[in-house]
Amino acid sequence: MIRIATLRDVPELAQIHLQALKGEFLVRLGDEFLQTLYRDFLLQKQTIIYLMEENEIEGFIFGSLDFPVLLRAVLSSRFFRYLLLVAKQGLRSPRLIVEGASTLLFSFLSEAQSTKAELAVIAVKQEQQRRNIGSQLLKVFEASLKKQGIDFYQVSCTQANRKANHFYRKHSFEKSGEFSLYFKRWNRYVKHL
Numbered sequence: 446m447i448r449i450a451t452l453r454d455v456p457e458l459a460q461i462h463l464q465a466l467k468g469e470f471l472v473r474l475g476d477e478f479l480q481t482l483y484r485d486f487l488l489q490k491q492t493i494i495y496l497m498e499e500n501e502i503e504g505f506i507f508g509s510l511d512f513p514v515l516l517r518a519v520l521s522s523r524f525f526r527y528l529l530l531v532a533k534q535g536l537r538s539p540r541l542i543v544e545g546a547s548t549l550l551f552s553f554l555s556e557a558q559s560t561k562a563e564l565a566v567i568a569v570k571q572e573q574q575r576r577n578i579g580s581q582l583l584k585v586f587e588a589s590l591k592k593q594g595i596d597f598y599q600v601s602c603t604q605a606n607r608k609a610n611h612f613y614r615k616h617s618f619e620k621s622g623e624f625s626l627y628f629k630r631w632n633r634y635v636k637h638l
């Protein structure tokens with residue numbers, strides 16, 4: 446069953462994110478950071494999070510009608526809390542400080558982009574992958590965008606993420622550009638609904 450996520454789902458969403466996106470910047474910031482972030486996202490009305498639940502939560506999709514505005518709203522609502530969490534982890538890995546600063550710069554620059562609707566994260570538990578869960582979540586997410594008058598949206602993933610690049614191409618996304626972030630090359634895809 447696919448349903449809208451609530452605040453009670455936050456610990457599980459963070460766990461799935463940690464497991465499915467190992468090594469990625471937000472994951473290296475740890476569970477506490479991710480839980481804080483998802484809780485804050487869920488408190489904003491522009492946030493869309495659907496999850497697939499059978500006996501347990503198997504995966505989720507998260508995006509927004511206006512992602513740059515959402516990100517700015519969340520980061521500025523508790524700027525010092527986020528700064529503290531990044532600084533705490535940054536003592537162990539100074540590279541995280543640079544990546545944190547890149548996120549701020551990136552969110553500032555993306556304000557200027559014309560495509561505001563965005564799929565920010567899709568993650569399915571490793572043992573549940575390739576069972577069509579991601580595709581079903583995407584379908585519901587797109588239906589929700591369409592219902593709210595959106596007919597064009599974007600998503601980005603690292604060029605090294607083979608599964609995600611296959612997944613987006615299979616679902617008719619078209620590559621619209623590339624960029625560098627967190628010391629990696631990324632592909633940006635767009636899709637007309």
Ligand SMILES: CC(C)(COP(=O)(O)OP(=O)(O)OC[C@H]1O[C@@H](n2cnc3c(N)ncnc32)[C@H](O)[C@@H]1OP(=O)(O)O)[C@@H](O)C(=O)NCCC(=O)NCCS
Nearest residue numbers: 566567568569574575576577578579580608609611612615
């Ligand atoms: C990307 C992801 C969400 C896809 O979810 P899923 O439930 O496994 O996807 P589906 O079963 O609906 O698969 C659909 C398509 O995805 C692609 N895909 C999924 N797993 C793949 C794999 N291991 N290798 C290559 N392609 C894969 C294929 O194109 C597949 O179509 P096919 O089976 O006809 O070849 C999932 O692999 C995942 O959670 N990955 C880790 C998190 C991540 O990287 N998210 C994207 C960046 S935010």
